[in-house]
Amino acid sequence: MSSKAAIIFQSLRRRAPVLAAVAGLAVMAGAGQTMPDGRPTPTGLEVPRWISLKSSHVRARQGPGLDYPILWEYRAAGLPVQVVAETTEWRKVCDPDGAVAWIHRTVSSGRRSVFNNSDAEIPIHAGRSETSPVRARLQPRSIVSLDECEDGWCRVRARRLEGWVVQRAVFGAQSRALCNANRPAGTGRG
Numbered sequence: 001m002s003s004k005a006a007i008i009f010q011s012l013r014r015r016a017p018v019l020a021a022v023a024g025l026a027v028m029a030g031a032g033q034t035m036p037d038g039r040p041t042p043t044g045l046e047v048p049r050w051i052s053l054k055s056s057h058v059r060a061r062q063g064p065g066l067d068y069p070i071l072w073e074y075r076a077a078g079l080p081v082q083v084v085a086e087t088t089e090w091r092k093v094c095d096p097d098g099a100v101a102w103i104h105r106t107v108s109s110g111r112r113s114v115f116n117n118s119d120a121e122i123p124i125h126a127g128r129s130e131t132s133p134v135r136a137r138l139q140p141r142s143i144v145s146l147d148e149c150e151d152g153w154c155r156v157r158a159r160r161l162e163g164w165v166v167q168r169a170v171f172g173a174q175s176r177a178l179c180n181a182n183r184p185a186g187t188g189r190g
Helices: 003-030
Strands: 049-053 058-061 070-074 080-086 090-094 100-104 113-115 122-125 134-138 143-150 153-158 161-166
Touching: 070 100, 080 113, 134 161
Parallel strands: none
Antiparallel strands: 049 080, 058 070, 058 100, 080 090, 090 100, 113 143, 122 134, 122 161, 143 153, 153 161
């Protein structure tokens, strides 16, 4: 072995325990997220968590696989859904109607949005206060992008418009699980 190769080998051998410890910490950090039944999540991401649909044609299935029957099709790109359980490739989601179904990971996005699932308009305020000016109104069954939520208010965006909505007024900003992960897919759709 040349002297240069020997120096590199000795340097790597001294660093191996440090590299192993760093790798172990990275694995442990990802393993910290668990599903409702206590098992670690396959993705290492938190469950429940919010995602949105990438397309206006997303098939909702009865189980996590292409061999399961299609229950319905979501037709709203950007619709927020809450992941309540997951496999490596599939996400069990809770939708605005309270229905549970499985969707493939490729038809979802980590981009956040909120949905007005009420029959009333929701005011979009200039600031985090009921007394701040109303910039616009979120129409029933409408979707806007979500930036952040704090102190019971969520900052939303739609094109050039930016403002704040009351967090409890929109679907897609709740921190607790909205559907029971043990419920069979296809139940709860109203």
